[in-house]
Amino acid sequence: MVRERLNSQQLRPPVFAVMLISAAALAYEILLMRLFSIIQWHHFAYMVISLALLGYGVSGALLSLAHRWTSPHFAGLFVANAALFGVSTVVCFLFAQRLPFNTLEMIWDLTQWTYLLWSYLLLFIPFFFAANSICLAFSRFDAQISRIYAFDLMGAGLGALGIIALLYWLSPEAILRWLGVAGLLAAVFALWEMNAPRPWRIAPWVLIPAVLLSLLPHDWFVLQLSQYKALSQTLQISGARLLSQTSNPMGVLSLVANDRIPFRLAPGLSLHNPHEPPEQLALFIDGDAPTAITRFTGDKHEIGYLDYQTSALPYHLAKPDRLLILGLGGGSGLLQAKYHDVERIDAVELNPRIIELLTLTHADFSGWPQLQIGTSIHEAEARGYISSHDDRYDLIQVSLLDSAGAGSAGVHALNEGYLYTREALQDYLIRLTTDGMLSITRWIKLPPRDGLKLFATAIEALRESGVEAPDQRLMMIRGWNTSTLLVKKRPFTVQEIADMLTFCDSRAFDTVYYPGMHASRANRFNILQQAYFYEGATALLGNRAETYQAEYKFQIEPATDDRPYFFNFFKWESLPEILSLYRRGGFSLLELGYPVLLLTLLQAITASLVLILLPLWAFRQKGKLNLAGYHWRVGGYFLAIGLAYLFIEIAFLQKFILFLAHPIYAVAVVLCGFLIFSGVGSFYSQRIVNGKLFHSLSRAMLWLIAITLLYLQILPDLFDHLADLPGAAKALVSLTLIAPVAFLMGLPFPLGLSKVAARAPRLVPWAWGINGCASLLSSILASLLAIHLGFNLVVIAALLLYLGIGLIPLEKA
Amino acid sequence: MFAAKRLSLPALFVPLILIAILATAGRGLADESHAQRRAEMIHLIEADVRRTSVYLKRSALDPRVLEALAQVPRHEFVPSSEVSRAYQNRPLPIGHGQTISQPYIVAIMTDLLGLEAGARVLEIGTGSGYQAAVLAALDTRVWTIEIIEPLGLEAAERLQRLGYDRIETRIGDGYYGWPEQAPFDAIVVTAAADHIPPPLIKQLKPGGRMIIPVGGRFQVQQLVMVEKTTEGKTTTRQILPVRFVPLTRAD
The missing domain is CATH 1.20.1250 (Growth Hormone; Chain: A;)
Structure with missing residues (x-):
């Protein structure tokens, strides 16, 4: 009523x-x-x-x-x-x-x-x-x-x-x-x-x-x-208590103390380490990946254990005057540097809450009053910091901050990351002094995955930087659960190699590779079935590197900024063998991320087909589908724009992440920019095309294609030139760049739907549903395409779709 | 509801007695079927080991290890909700975010320790107590420490009830081992660790072995075995629990 x-x-x-x-x-x-x-x-x-x-x-x-x-x-x-x-x-x-x-x-x-x-x-x-x-x-x-x-x-x-x-x-x-x-x-x-x-x-x-x-x-x-998350498990232990919990878009930070049973977080510690770590607080991000904030009183002897990690190697080859730490985390990299008397340290950390914990709320515990002498902490993203500062460093340390557990299940496979790409390593090398070194520590997986991928990336980065003999500038060691790679601008000296051998022998670390290494020096302390790391490293340096990568059962080709999937190790060829072993202890060989993506896509395609075809079937049953194939045109049109819109949005988000130097701000600026300017486009769409859909829309699409192609050409150089701009100016530049593209992308949907409403109103909800399904498929497909072909090709695919819709007439029968 | 109140006492007792008789018979039957399923599980493990030919430099496990697994009533070590799945060759949740390991992995780990009768074994991370029970079934003496109190109490009560008097339990920090009983012929560290506690290495006898499964709660990625030579030097071996070589052509 x-x-x-x-x-x-x-x-x-x-x-x-x-x-x-x-x-x-x-x-x-x-x-x-x-x-x-x-x-x-x-x-x-x-x-x-x-x-x-x-x-x-x-x-x-x-x-x-x-x-x-x-x-x-x-x-x-x-x-x-x-x-x-x-x-x-x-x-x-x-x-x-x-x-x-x-x-x-x-x-x-x-x-x-x-x-x-x-x-x-x-x-x-x-x-x-x-x-x-x-x-x-x-x-x-x-x-x-x-x-x-x-x-x-x-x-x-x-x-x-x-x-x-x-x-x-x-x-x-x-x-x-x-x-x-x-x-x-x-x-x-x-x-x-x-x-x-x-x-x-x-x-x-x-x-x-x-x-x-x-x-x-x-x-x-x-x-x-989940009771299986690291935080849940830690809180089960007697004496554990949650000290604080704060949240921001980067995650929930939980700080846990335990006065009864101490934390002893020290990844990759040598078996020969005689020192027990001092009191620690465990810091969790989203309930996982614990890192330690360690009590520091100023007495170096208390943190001697830090000299028994593989990441301490560079300090034994040369004492750096200036050090850059990428990824402050709980601050153990900083402590390690202080243990080795480094006097000038820059540390970069993206999450301001972590910086607060270390330098403010728990400053007394972390020893910040002592640590801050000669130390500057920068709230920034690693790549962004590198590209917007001209300082040179004797040592750049890339910290080990992700958790071993999550990494090993392959769940990061789909996270785009720009820390370990070929271009990233090139950027780091540029910021080194003549005798400078880059040091990267990673978790060890068996059979080797990230260790070898990183090694291959370093070789390519050196070659791209004009180095002809990368084999003289690389060094890699491993303990039982971490490996450390050193990349030097100049060849390693005989003395440095001798110092490295002393370091390794006294700590039972294995050498994976160093210039002039003999096979007999491999696989001596942490014995693998075969000297996989050494064999891999030498193969990657040799003439048969490509064959080796092709025959390797995991994907170890270097990641690039265009295909930023360092953690994707999945290879189809290995799947049958791994599946046959998965209940017999072989499950960790399966890199989950990619199969999950594919499974999601398959489910989405199946559901979308049902949702798209079911109404058609029902219409036909009722004899109401008398449109001479018009519905197929409508379907194709809305499928295409649904796919294309998100392809471009996602690809541009990735391109702007590096420029805006902050993943969260990039999401805000790019999503908001695209949606709002497309909204404006939609608002003015009728006035712009003025009823002449076919010709005007296709012309608009040609403009869109031209501008986007121009962007693909000029954006890398433009971003390089503007890297020094302050954040707000970068956001403004980004919005200005996004505006015309997004405006044009806002036209096809309302124009098409208006035409459908005039000709076959019943198909309006159907078209809306197709557009919804296509958007969902698009986000999954974009990742898949980017893994295999890179984001530039995702953009090209979108442009082809936009070209196509310009050719689909919706007002005529 | 109200009708029940008018029932006489004997009328109540008869069904109760019947239920009790059935339950006892059922228990007998259940025990028998548990034994049968346990035997099936052992066959499965044997077949798996043969098929995947684990990195033990042999294609079969020590028969004593399999006998030990055949003796231990795994269904007693899982929560009542999981009893029906107790003899599936898979890890099972036991509450508190912990699991009872996959029998296949327990078998391999136990085998790798190469234990003689009478050996002294330290376990860090009692969990349900299953691994300790399997070790004790090899005629060894076991000292086991659990960090989560309710879990440790449950396991201690269970091991006592099942008559494992060669196992001693303790609740607390495993980092320092059990110095009063050191040295040990073997140490099993089932609790997750990002490094190997030095006190444990000290408590390992020359010639002794320590084994550490590395990975998540429902999957083991690798087994790290620390060996102390008779001269007191330590080496580690990193073992995949499956036969898998990373190169297509390599072997």
């Missing part, structure tokens, strides 16, 4: 409510990534959230089936869907985190897969309701699609920016609650915005849950960490 009266009035499109829902939905997506990275692991988060976005596809499919029924009930349905979106954001997550799901057990236990399915089903619900609201608006106000889409995009842009700002300010679980409230408020707001009659009669039904949500006890929101 109320609903009928609602619809009897002249309704206005609830564009601001759409904007708010869209903002909340995008914020929710980013928030879920954070929440699941905290309670579970990143790769799982990626899979669940990617598939939850199928909510957009399901929404499109269902609404296209119910098209006739939804239109007259628009106002009520819009409000209901917005409200349900609000409620389900909170409720679905709270249920999902209570599932007894354990990713680690998935290979052993098939029931874990049903929990995974439940996670999908639960988390897809909020996106489904959000997508419904927006799609309903498109269908009901088909003459104003450009305007609604503009608000939708701008909302998403603001959502991206807002969530990042909020994550600096509130804990993720607190934000979850307020996102739910935001959804409900959007529903209330829509009542007035739509000009619904007597909105106060419905408003209480939405406001009551909003009040309830904001009053829910805090206990309900407490995050349930």
Whole structure:
């Protein structure tokens, strides 16, 4: 009754409510990534959230089936869907985190897969309701699609920016609650915005849950960490207590003390180490990867153990006057340098909270008053710092900060990282003094993976820097769980080699490679079945390096800035053998990241096909598909723009990460920039093309292609020239560069959808659903393409798609 | 509900007695089937070892190790919810974020220690107590330390109940080993460690072996074996628990 009266009035499109829902939905997506990275692991988060976005596809499919029924009930349905979106954001997550799901057990236990399915089903619900609201608006106000889409995009842009700002300010679980409230408020707001009659009669039904949500006890929101995360395990030990917990977009930092059973975090310590580490605090990021903050009283003898790690090697070859530490972490690299009396130290750390812990809140414990003499700490990203400073160093130390556990399961495989690419190593070498050295320590995996990949990267970096004999400038040693690689600008001297041998012999470390090394010096202390490291290193230096890489069962070709996947070691050829061993102790040979990505893609493709074809089948059953193939054109068009949009957005994000020198700011600037300028594009789309869709849109697409190709050419040099700019100026430059591209990318969707609305209104939700499925497929495909072909080719693929849509006429039958 | 109140006492007792009889018979049956499943598990491990030919420089495990595994009632070492899966060749959760290791890995680790009867073994990380029980079944004396108190208490009670009187348990920090009982012929460090505690190396007898599984709770990546020569020098061997060479053509 109320609903009928609602619809009897002249309704206005609830564009601001759409904007708010869209903002909340995008914020929710980013928030879920954070929440699941905290309670579970990143790769799982990626899979669940990617598939939850199928909510957009399901929404499109269902609404296209119910098209006739939804239109007259628009106002009520819009409000209901917005409200349900609000409620389900909170409720679905709270249920999902209570599932007894354990990713680690998935290979052993098939029931874990049903929990995974439940996670999908639960988390897809909020996106489904959000997508419904927006799609309903498109269908009901088909003459104003450009305007609604503009608000939708701008909302998403603001959502991206807002969530990042909020994550600096509130804990993720607190934000979850307020996102739910935001959804409900959007529903209330829509009542007035739509000009619904007597909105106060419905408003209480939405406001009551909003009040309830904001009053829910805090206990309900407490995050349930997997009991297998390092933090959960540490807190089980008697005497362990959580000292502090802070959160920002980079992660939740937990600091744990234990007065009864001390922490002794010292990766790769020699068996011959006679010193027990002093008291330590354990620092966890997202409940994993513990590093130590070690008590330092100023007495060097107490930290003697640091001289028994493989990373201490460079100090035994030469005493550096100036040292750069990339990755401060808990500060053990800094302590190690102080132990070796280094006087001038620059240390770079991205996370300001870590710097605070070390230099402020726990300064007395960390010995900061002593450490700060001659030390400067820079809050920056490693590559960004290197490219914006001209200082030269005698030693650059790249710290070992990721956790062994996570690395070994291959879960970082899909994290783009610019620390260990060929270009990164070249940059480090440029910043060295004539006799300077670069030192990189990594965890050891068996059979060797990152150690050899890094070695291959160093060889290439040296060659690219014009060195003809890289074999004279490399040195690598290993203990039982860490390896340290030294790259020197000039050849190593005989004395340096002798010092290295003394260092290794006294600590039972093995030499992997040094100039003039004989095979008999390999594999003596930490004995492997074969001298894999030595054999690998010499093969990579020899003429058959390419054959060796091809025949190696893991992917050890160097990562580059265009293909920044250092941690991806997966090779198809090895899969059958590894699968045959996986329950017999061979599981760690499987590098999970890539298969998870592929599995996600397969699931997404299957679900998308069902969602796209099901409505068509239903139309045909009802005899309502009399469009002479028009629907295929619509399908192709929206599939193409859905794929292309995110291809470009993701590839540009990667390109701007290096320039903006901060992954979080880059996400904020790039996502927000793309979405908002595309929103502007959508807003003006009708005026720009003025009804002549075919010719004008294709012309617009040619402009887009031309500008983007120009960017691919000029961006690297432009970024190099502007590397010294302050952060805000860089953000402004980035937004200026993004604006024209994003503006043009905002045209095809509203123009296409308006045409479809005029010719076949039933296909509007269907097209929306396809666009949703395509966006989801796009983000997964972009990673896959980038792993194999690089991000430049991801951009080219997108441009081809944009070229293609210019050729698909939607207004003609 | 209300009808039950009117039932006489004997009427209540009869079903109870019946249940008790059935339960006892069931228990007998269950024990038998546990034994059978344990035997199947041993066959599986043997087959796996043969197939993957682990890096032991031989293709079969010491028969004594397999006998020991055949003796230990693994179903007694898992939570009641996991009993039905106790003899699957896989790690199982035992609460507190800990697991009972995969029997295949337990077999390989025990074999690598090369224990003689009467050997003195130290274990860091009691967990459920299963590894300690397997070691004790080889006629060794075992000292085992657990860092998580409730887990340690449970394991101690369980080992006592099952009659493992050659195992001594303790709750606390494993870093310093068990100096009163040192030196040991073998040390097993099942608790995760990013370095090998020097006190443990000291407590290893010349000629003794220490074994450390490295990896996550549900997968072992490698086994690190520390050997102390009769002259007191130490070396480590890093062992993949499977036969796998990294190069396609290499062997």
